[in-house]
Amino acid sequence: MLYSRALIPTVKEAPADAANASHTLLVRGGxxxxxxxxxxxxxPLGLRVLKKVEAIxxxxxxxxxxxxxxxxxxxxxxYYKExxxxxxxxxxxxxxxxxxxxxxxxxxxxxxxxxDIARREIKSWRDLPMNLYQIQNKFRDEPRPRGGLLRGREFLMKDAYSFDVSEEAAFDSYETMRKAYCRIFDRMGLVYRMVAADPGAIGGSTSAEFQVLADSGEDAIVACDTCDYAANVEIATVKVKDQTESSEALEEKKKVHTPKVGTIEDVSKFLSTPKERFLKSLVYTTGKDVVMAVVRGDHDVNEIRLARALGVDEVFLATDADVQKATGAAVGFAGPVGFKGKVVVDRAAALVKNAATGANETDHHFTGVNKGRDWDGEVADIRLATSGDPCPNCEGGHLKTYRGIEGGHIFILGTKYSAAMGAMYSDEKQEKKPIVMGCYGIGVSRLVATAIEQNNDADGIKWPMSLAPYHVHLVTIGKEENVHAAAKKIYDELREKGVDVLWDDRDERPGVKFKDADLLGMPLRVTIGAKGLANGNIEVKPRTEPDPKKAELVPVENAVKVLADRVHAALGK
Amino acid sequence: MLYSRALIPTVKEAPADAANASHTLLVRGGxxxxxxxxxxxxxPLGLRVLKKVEAIxxxxxxxxxxxxxxxxxxxxxxYYKExxxxxxxxxxxxxxxxxxxxxxxxxxxxxxxxxDIARREIKSWRDLPMNLYQIQNKFRDEPRPRGGLLRGREFLMKDAYSFDVSEEAAFDSYETMRKAYCRIFDRMGLVYRMVAADPGAIGGSTSAEFQVLADSGEDAIVACDTCDYAANVEIATVKVKDQTESSEALEEKKKVHTPKVGTIEDVSKFLSTPKERFLKSLVYTTGKDVVMAVVRGDHDVNEIRLARALGVDEVFLATDADVQKATGAAVGFAGPVGFKGKVVVDRAAALVKNAATGANETDHHFTGVNKGRDWDGEVADIRLATSGDPCPNCEGGHLKTYRGIEGGHIFILGTKYSAAMGAMYSDEKQEKKPIVMGCYGIGVSRLVATAIEQNNDADGIKWPMSLAPYHVHLVTIGKEENVHAAAKKIYDELREKGVDVLWDDRDERPGVKFKDADLLGMPLRVTIGAKGLANGNIEVKPRTEPDPKKAELVPVENAVKVLADRVHAALGK
Structure with missing residues (x-):
């Protein structure tokens, strides 16, 4: 493509509503x-990237x-009414x-x-397994659309649906999809984690998210530094370090005056007691009941795990007024000692001896508190995993936290939809049974933005080869005829070899061209000028790894082969 | 693709709401x-055809x-409010x-x-010309969706928009699109006419429809049997055969009693006068005025041309009551003699001497009526063109009528949208001028159905090679191992050569397989059975021209080359 004929309206200013690198760079790069x-x-450039993701x-x-x-x-x-x-x-x-x-x-x-297609067209076990997918614009009226292509109201999605005779067969389909997803994310050159979205559930539904790692990600995930355990932090679990109770002698419970010192941080300093010794106590409502969740002072409550421990769908942090009503004290002074409602205590917090905690009396804490003697509660796994926690899946591994952007989600649905809509098949004995389904999504347009979140610098985008709108960004300097002729030859021959080339043939200063090349982010920038040609060379400068800063002179007669080989190698061709 | 693994749910019954061959066959063929x-x-099969149209x-x-x-x-x-x-x-x-x-x-x-894109991104004459297109699902709440994919409420469309500095430059863009459209329709193997949608207008907007000829088409068009003149019948014009008035002597006007004989057909018989001698007189309202349109007895009124002659947007045939009020007679007895309102007379009708026409008195006609002496009216071109009419564009050519389905439409918009929305460019003198636009549509999903309307028989679809979901439909007969091995080899080798093959590997009777092959309509059916193989042959039977009925034996060792050559030749590769 000739730059002078292309609609690539680059701009200097980031859009006012942009908070993400991808949003800024997609708009700035036109x-x-x-x-x-x-x-x-x-x-045009944006659609080329979208089509490359779609094709993979x-x-x-x-x-x-x-x-x-x-x-x-x-x-x-x-259909939705059904x-x-x-x-x-x-x-x-x-x-x-x-x-x-x-x-x-x-x-x-x-x-x-x-x-509905399945219930009309699938008759017998012989028709199964089947997997139907589409790539199509989807519509969701998001309460807060944001991040450009990261969360839009109209977006391109690949959604696949598998149909099987049994839960076991559905697992095979799920596994086939899992492998396909790994190939997709690998080919896109993205660093990602396959994250268990529900690792603890047995017999329940199975699902996994494909999280593309990026500091700007909405989702917090933990992954083991040793094995392949990874989970959304909201449902991740950890190994409890020390399962045996310490042999420390029990102290006496004491009430201490802690005026206006409500946070764990502050009380810890005030009492010169490490945070690990505190019982952090938070009051929740389930809509019906008021409960107290107790975790260690250095931990945080995992609300999804708390809800699961309570057998409810959701829990809500109590308002200040409700905390006051439930504990008789201001927020910051709650504790399990003498608490009237149900108490759920995390496994780690349950092991703390001679703990400090709120006294349910404004400006007062207890020290020397011991579970069993001074208070009691139901022990459960209710804390958020965090960096350094021991991996629940292997020996010696430790969890690390990452931010991620959900790029894909695979899911075993079971018979939820088939049973509701009467999508049945006849088994070998002519018995009618509901079809077991799975569903598998990939956010195609979101991945365009996600790839940028993971691959950018201060100057612009750094496309992975497989997603770049053009593999080579050809820049000509000056108007000499031999420059144009050399560029034309390389441009034509590269295209014949299946290399996508954007040729900046504009009548602009070199500085403007290089700035736009950095902003647009094609993996290989090739510069052709009269000076280099006098020595028989062109310049090749990779925008991405291994060494983006290092320009390299290539003899003009080797240029096509060197460039085409590099592009094809990166694409695994 | 293996038929046994594919979702191709063929059915025997046509859908209850199907009135078109394409609707029936698309549903029956799954x-x-x-x-x-x-x-x-x-x-899957439908989407493959859609993607083939889209790719072309x-x-x-x-x-x-x-x-x-x-x-x-x-x-x-x-945007629409603007x-x-x-x-x-x-x-x-x-x-x-x-x-x-x-x-x-x-x-x-x-x-x-x-x-909106243009007004933000196009700044100068240097940015022009530009043509932006998209291929996207469109939505229209049609009052009567019908014909399956022929008129849907959600449908796939290619819409392109050109931007130019002047009307003259816009014509160049229009011409580029016209040529591209011809290539598109040629490549799809469709018989079509490029139809002037407004040939008579000078200085107005220019547009042309690409009409795919099919007896089931909604649109009536006329095309010359000699030159390339073609037009929608509603706006087509004709050459007036005899511009000189005849030298026939004027008869006397006479009133004759024609009891209950209201139609031209009947009066013509009753009076033994040829239809060409009649003045067919129809009463219209424009919403404001009542007018009479007069055409020759063997002609029909072209309402669009009548409206144009009157300078109004639309005309409406008067109700029986309004006719009675305007003429004083029952419907069937109207005529221009003594009519009180405005009379518009077609060029041919204006030349009729000694005419017969209604007397504006129930059960009475006049004969010997002559324009100028007995009545008068404004002469205009207001009749529908029909088969046999002389071509307005060449000497000696005659028009023929066809039915067509609109597959594409190209249009010069002028500055309608750019002026309304302030899409301006700076010319060489830095003066701001509105961008001159054109728009160009192709009904991608409609063409899937249109291709079938033009290519089908009693047994099913007959795909043009370029649109067929698979080029070759491979049918294996029997379960012998050598049959499977021969088929597998041909299947693999054809696919390597870029030939799309559907292999019917199902455990079904030959009759069922052949019936489905005819229904699905792939251009080449290849049958492999033990009997043929014993003689070293496979059978090749084209579904389409030149001779669809004639099966041909091909030595198995030549099969791949013969088939691949035939497919590539048909695709122009």
Whole structure:
């Protein structure tokens, strides 16, 4: 592509609403433009990246044996009504009516529609397994669309659905998808973790997230530095270091005056007692009951695990007024000693002897507190995992925390949709059974942004070769005829070898061209000028690793081979 | 693809709501399934055809220098409000609100959104010409969705928009698109006519439709049997055969009693006067005035041309009551003699001497009527062209009528959108001028159906090679190992040569397999059985021309070369 003929409207200023590198760089590089909140135009460069992600996803889905289909984006309400999601989905569903008043919505995901295909077309166990996928724009009325392509209201998604005769067979389909996803993320050149989204559940549904590591990620995950254990921090568990109780002598419980010293940090200093000795006590409501969650002073409560321990869907941190009512004291002075409601205590906190904790009396704490003697509670695994924690999966490994962006999610659905909608198959004995389903999503447009979050510097984007809109960014300096001729030859020959080339043929200063090249982020920048050509050379400068700063002179007669080999090697061709 | 692993749910019954061959065959062949009125799932075979159309369109658009982008389908109302289309579009626009009450709609076409890109990114004449296109699902709440993929409420469209400095430059862009469209329709193997949608207008906007000829088409068009003149019948004109008035002597006007004989057909018989001698007189209202349109008895009124002659947007045939009021007679007895309102007379009717026509008195006609002496009216070109009419564009050519399906439409928009939305460029003198636009649509999903309307027989579809989901339909007969081995070898080697092969490896009777092969319509059916192999042969049977009925034996060792050559030749490779 000739730069002078292309719509690549680079700009200096970051958009006012941009908080992420990818959002800033996609707009500054002329990849996308905003149409409305969470709605973007893909300009030519942006669409090229989107199509590259899409092509990798499609190739690996096809290789795995899945069959591509395309369902409508505009859907009659009747399907979601069959499963109850019409009511459950709430405000996130874009709803509309047609000219006759019929109810419709835009598809945020297509379980019902694909299940409708299954119930009509799948008759027998001979038709299974089957995996149907589509690559399609999805619509969700997000309460806070943000981050450019990271969380939009219209976005491109690959959604696949597997159909099997049994839970066991569904696991095989799940495993096939897991491997396909690994190939997809590997080919995109992204650093990611496959994160157990529910590692502890047995017999329940199985799912895993593909988290692309990036400091700007919304999701906190922990991963072992030794084995391949990784989990969303919200559901991660840890090994309890010391399962045997210490033999330390029990002290006497004492009430101490701690005026206006409410945080663990401050009380720890005030009492010269390490945080590990504290029982951090937080009051929650379940909607019905008020409960106290107790973790060690250096730990935090994992609310999802707390809810699971209580057997409820969700817990909510109590308001200040509710804390006062439940403990009789101001916030900061709660503790399990004498607490009237239910107490749930984390496994680590349960082992602390001679602990310090709030006295349920404003400006007062207890020291020398001991579980069993002074208070009691139900022991459960309710704390957030954090860096340095022992891995629950291996011996000697330690967890490290990362920030991640969810790029994919694979899930065994079981018979939730097939049972609700009557999608049955006949087994070998002609008995009707519900089809066991799985679903598998990849955020195609989100991955465009995610790749940038992981690959950028102060000057701009640093595309992995497989996602770059063009592999080579050819810059010509000056208007000499031999420069143009050399560039034209390299441009044509590279394209013949399947290398995507953007040729900056504009009448601009070298500085402007180099700045735009850095901003746009093609992996290889090639500069052709009269000076270099006089010595028979062109300059090749990689934008990315191994050494982005180091420019290299290449004899002009070798240029095509050197560049094509480098591109093909990076693409694994 | 192995048939046994593919989702190809063929069925015997046509869908109850199908009135078109393509609708019936797409459903029967398992290409599509209905989700709601005008909404369809593309199953694997259907999607493969859709992708083939899409790929041809994309290749030719790229070759023409257009740049692909992607705009959102869900759009804030503000853009359509800027041009007034928010109100003008009426019920056909799918409208919705987001969770905050903001107004949105689904995009039926994207002039405003692309003009918004233009006004932000195009600064100078140096940025022009530019052509931006997208391939995207569009949404229109059609009053009567029908014909399966022929008129859906969600459908895939390619829409391109050109931007130029002047009307003259816009014509160059239009011409580039016209040529690209011809290549697209040629490559799809479709018989089509490029139809002037407004040939008579001078200085107005220019547009042409690409009409794919099919008896089932909604649109009536006329085309010359000699030159390349073609036009939608509604706006077509004809040459007036005899411009000189005849020298026939004027008869006397006589009133004759024609009891209950109201139609031209019947009066012509009753009076033994040829239809060409009649003045067919129809009463119209313009909303404001009542007018009479007079055409020759063997002609029909072209209402669009009548409206244009009157300088109004539309005319409406008067109700029986209004006819009675305007003429004083029952319907069937209207005529220009003594008519009180305005009379518009077609050029041919104006030349008829000694004519017969209604007497504006129930059960009575006049004969011997002559324009100028007995009545008068404004002469204009207001009749429908029909088969046999002389071509207005060449000497000696005659028009023929066809039915067609609109597959594409190219259009010069002028400055309608750029002026309304302030999309300006600076010319060489730094003066701001509105960008001159063109727009160019192709109904990608409609063409899937259109190709079938033009290519089918009683047994099923007959795909053109370039659109077929698979080029070769391989049928194995029997379970012998050598049959499987021969098929496997041909299957693998054809695929290596870029030939798409569907291998019917199912455990079904030959009759079932052949019936499905005919229904699905791949261009080449290849049968491998033990009997043929014993003689070293396989059977090749083309589904389409030159001789679909003639099966041919091909030595097994030549099979791959023969088939690959045939496929590549048909694809022009």
């Amino acid at each position: 990849y996308i433009r905003k149409v409305g909140a969470g709605m973007y135009d893909f300009l 996803v499609r190739e690996e889905m096809d290789r795995s044996g899945a069959q591509e289909i395309l369902m409508p984006a505009l859907l009659p309400a009747e 499963t109850g999601r019409w009511d459950l989905y709430g405000d996130t569903l874009f709803r509309l009516k047609d000219r006759k008043g019929g109810e419709f919505h835009l598809g945020p995901t297509h379980e019902e529609i694909v299940t | 290409y599509i399934r209905k989700v709601g009125a005008g909404m369809y799932d593309f199953l 369109v994309r290749e030719e658009m790229d070759r023409s220098g257009a740049q692909e982008i992607l705009m959102p389908a869900l759009l804030p109302a503000e 041009t007034g289309r928010w109100d003008l579009y009426g019920d056909t626009l799918f409208r919705l609100k987001d969770r905050k009450g903001g107004e949105f709609h689904l995009g039926p076409t994207h002039e405003e959104i692309v003009t």
